[in-house]
Amino acid sequence: MTVTTLTSREFNQDTSGAKKAAAKGPVFITDRGRPTHVLLTIEDYMRLSQADVSLADALAQPDADFDFELPRMGSLIKPADLD
Template identity: 40%
Template sequence: MPITTLSSHELSRHLGRARRAAKDGPVIITNWGKPAHVLMSFDEYKRLTGKKKTLGELLAYPGTEDVELPLPDCSELAKPIDMS
């Protein structure tokens, strides 16, 4: 994934170039030589900010009714103790 860097002045003059570059990777926009903003595709933004699904949500999807989820036997987790 290539990273493109443009100054804010270059961005204002070459917005189309920046938009095309953002399809392939992030575009770092600088102010006075320092990174200030990042331009990216909306798909990449959604990927980065998307909410992670819980196990329950994933198992609620259609077609997952027959999914077997191997769970450890409770005896593997706890051992009986002698209370005498």
């Protein structure tokens, strides 16, 4: 599975390219650098939206291919703003 990230401008300029990329995996669309939307094929959407599929079941599927990196703890810890 390929994950693609496009800015909203790139998405607007090449919608057909975004659809082709969605056939290979999710397409994250960003607005001002933050993900705001995800483009999926209808098959992927239907598979993910099934209420009776748990995360464990989704990961156990034969075609499951997930890249996942845990964030470093330093990026999660922020000093308190006491002002």
